């Protein structure tokens with residue numbers, strides 16, 4: 453049988469997720485975190501790791517080219533992929549918030565919000581009864597209000613340092629975020645034993 457394929461986000465979640473898998477009893481090579489390879493096989497554990505952009509992990513899992521994956525709740529809410537969300541791994545904890553310059557006053561004629569999460573932002577403001585134009589950015593979101601691209605942003609806050617260093621203030625908290633263990637529906641049927649074992653072992657250490 454093919455190894456169990458895990459889609460892992462590159463970047464900050466990766467190290468924490470690897471640490472968790474090790475704590476759960478999976479023996480992963482010492483050089484694991486240093487490689488630039490995008491596919492890493494660990495035959496001893498019958499595992500294959502696929503390193504994708506964080507936002508793309510649910511796509512790999514939904515399409516079944518990866519059996520399981522690790523994705524932030526922010527990504528799950530933005531992408532709305534058809535996957536099973538099986539476990540809160542409680543890593544990479546942060547929250548989504550609306551922020552602006554301190555002098556922001558509600559009620560502008562054409563409200564503009566910059567975000568890496570356009571779907572999520574539109575849905576959030578709709579729920580608040582506000583129609584906004586969302587300007588999709590790919591990073592450095594905090595630049596937008598300073599540069600006058602948008603009056604507000606929807607972005608991740610963790611320590612609050614980035615907001616502070618850029619003179620922005622938090623207006624509303626939207627949602628707490630942690631990383632989730634996600635599973636492809638067919639894989640769950642076909643490789644249920646292996647996947648359930650992984651979930652059980654992870655559950656014991658989260």
Ligand SMILES: Nc1ncnc2c1ncn2[C@@H]1O[C@H](COP(=O)(O)OP(=O)(O)OP(=O)(O)O)[C@@H](O)[C@H]1O
Pocket residue numbers: 461462463464465505506507523524525526527544545546591608609610611629630631
């Ligand atoms: N400052 C933070 N502190 C803790 N967790 C965070 C923080 N920023 C993002 N995260 C979580 O980590 C995930 C991955 O974030 P990361 O910054 O590594 O990737 P990214 O910036 O979205 O990706 P890329 O820039 O490669 O497209 C996010 O989806 C979120 O769940």
Ligand SMILES: O=P(O)(O)OC[C@H]1O[C@H](OP(=O)(O)OP(=O)(O)O)[C@H](O)[C@@H]1O
Pocket residue numbers: 590591592593594607608609610611612613614615
């Ligand atoms: O509250 P803090 O601890 O300062 O963390 C929040 C920052 O971290 C993330 O950015 P990231 O480092 O991923 O950079 P990006 O601008 O490329 O998204 C997020 O988009 C914030 O900018």
